[in-house]
Amino acid sequence: MAEEGGEGQQAYKLVTPDGQTLDKSYGFNGRAIASYPNGDTYEGNFVDGLREGDDGVYKYFAKPAEDGTAPENKYVGGWKNNQKDGIGKMIYAGVGVYYGYWSNGQRDGEGVMTYSNQDVYSGAWKEGKKHGQGTYVFFQTGMKFVGKWAAGQIVGGEWRYPNGTRFEGAFDNNKPKGKGKWAFANGNTVEGVYTQTKKAELVEDDIKLTWKTTSDITAVAQ
Numbered sequence: 030m031a032e033e034g035g036e037g038q039q040a041y042k043l044v045t046p047d048g049q050t051l052d053k054s055y056g057f058n059g060r061a062i063a064s065y066p067n068g069d070t071y072e073g074n075f076v077d078g079l080r081e082g083d084d085g086v087y088k089y090f091a092k093p094a095e096d097g098t099a100p101e102n103k104y105v106g107g108w109k110n111n112q113k114d115g116i117g118k119m120i121y122a123g124v125g126v127y128y129g130y131w132s133n134g135q136r137d138g139e140g141v142m143t144y145s146n147q148d149v150y151s152g153a154w155k156e157g158k159k160h161g162q163g164t165y166v167f168f169q170t171g172m173k174f175v176g177k178w179a180a181g182q183i184v185g186g187e188w189r190y191p192n193g194t195r196f197e198g199a200f201d202n203n204k205p206k207g208k209g210k211w212a213f214a215n216g217n218t219v220e221g222v223y224t225q226t227k228k229a230e231l232v233e234d235d236i237k238l239t240w241k242t243t244s245d246i247t248a249v250a251q
Contacts, residue, residue: 033185041066073108083115091122107131129154152178159183167213187191190214201225202236208243 042064043051054063055078063071073085080087089102103110106117112134113119114118119136129140135157136142142150152163157230158181159165165174165183182203188196198209206224212218 039064039066039068078113081110083107174200176200199225204236204238 037118043057044062044064045051046060051057051061053059054075056127057075059077060074061237065071068090069088070090071085071087072080073080073087075149076082078132083106084208085104085106085108091099091102092202093099100122101120102122104113104117104119104188104226106113106119109117112121113131114133115131116129117131121127122143125142125144127136127140129136132138136154136215137156139152140154144150148161148166149168150159150165151161152159155161160180161176161178162176163183167173171191174183174186175189177184183200186197188200188205190205192205194212196205196209196211198205199207201207204225204227206225207248208220208222208232210218218241221240224239224241226237226239
């Protein structure tokens, strides 16, 4: 069967275009609408009972809020062997919208994630996480992380400010760490080392950065 798990009150149901209702998708080929026990629905193509095709729509069930509205979690795009595959768009309620490539049910390849706070990441993904070359733009400040990512975090590249100032070096915990160089908008540069300090009782993002200059400021000729 092409079910996506979960237990609920209703039984699995597959409705074909001619109005026929089946209690399983095993061996079914063609388009249909599937309703799952957990309240999810899928509308699209099946091959040998599995979700497969370029334009399948999967809607995830969510309990309505007090005002009667329900958060929308929906995927529209390619499927292969019952998993999201190829190009598709996923709406994550309260998180953002991803459009790009998928493999084996996960974000994989080139894609763009637009977050609910209007931050944007554009670049490579692997097994559902930012991985490879990519750019993250912070909407509120206009700053950017541009460089190499691994397992969801930037590990090397540039931290760019809107005024042209930028830091180039290594990163950890999405913050500068180790040797690097600041290049300022006026053309001056300075090299140094960033140290990260984190107290055990603090949350992961609460990390203190300490900068130690290791070179003289290189100034451009006036």
